[in-house]
Amino acid sequence: MFPQHRQAFRAQMQDGDVALFPGATLANRNNDVDFPFRQQSDFWYLSGLNEPDGLMVFSKGINGAPDDALFVLPRDKKMEIWNGVRLGPEGAIGQLGFAEAYNLADFDAWFGDLLSKAKRLWYGLGQNTILDQKVIQMLAGLRRKIRLGMEPPHILMDPRPPLALQRSIKSPAEMELMRRAAAISSEGHLLAMAQCQPGTYEYELEALIHNTFRRHGSNDSGWSYPAIVAGGNNANILHYTANDQAVKDGDLVLIDAGAEYQGYAGDITRTFPVNGKFNPAQKEMYEVVLAALKASTEIARPGYTHEDIHNKSVEVLVDGLLQMKVLSGSAAEHIESGSYKNWYMHNTGHWIGLDVHDVGRYKVDGVSVGLEPGMVMTIEPGLYIQADDETVPAELRGNGIRIEDDIHITGGDPEVLTAAAPKEVADVEAACQAERIAPPTLETPIAS
């Protein structure tokens, strides 16, 4: 699929164009330990190279220049013994299908020569300051030779907007990976429901979920974003990631966690009762959020916009807030005034793909974009009632509920990629009450 992605981008280039893309570099964690490597998403999408410091060049209609070329770390027996096998230029050609490939050390001379023949340069400034400096110096150097007949490129274009559009429509091959990421994510949530009981620590559920992700071959860290495991009132902290409290009998627990599979993200939120049974107030509130999710999912199809999805959830949630006596009066007035934002303060979804909050436009000239087949988005309505919110009936306080699915827009009915994670009340309760297989503890004798 990577060569096809390159081809599709090159189809948007003109004769005389050169494009340059920087790969990600390693980030230091502490002393001589680096963070696990994660390739830059555009670079991964176009190259399939999972090594640091790569550089990728495309050209079109320039005499003697290849369609695409990759610059990689050289094969190096000693370094590979310490840090793992490198693809090398031969692998870049043989395995990734590049027309030409070279060691990184050859880049400056090779690219300087190509740039001198180009009319326009596609390059996204601000991603790699060292490379930015190099490109600026190369262009300045070429301009100094204008009197010698040099015609350096004088148009700099940003490849990211067209790439974002390209990435926002997923190919069938990409959809297979999205389905896998969603299936792995779903299993993590299902197991957390089964394992949770009063007194379980949030981090135990996090560990169970991450174990599930890695067990199925998810990327290095396993996740596409750090998991939120929030018992009781912690669910009312939207980006809670401390995950260090014990969950309590009678509380709900909200888990927002997704696996990353071959670069593609899953993103699921489920909320379930710690003791396996919703109390009546929790159930009523949960059913409202679930109804919002279903109503929005129903219109996740061509003919509707991203904004329509949000507005539909707001409509259902406001009706629910009226029904639960959190609000009184007219739904239309509350929607108009935004008073519901005390309990529903975020948007209803985002694009998802190689980035969990994927690239892609939300508005064009101020108008919400229409949904098209091949787009994938999350739908994630929620209601958040702080424990100390005295403006609402007491039995609702301290509950935060969000339910989030990943939705593939098709020509017809939406495909719910995360359908395997239970979300109907009866299914959630059944999953919570499923036989819990207790893992061994530190106190478990090792030899018996």
Ligand SMILES: [Mn+2]
């Ligand atoms: Mn999300």
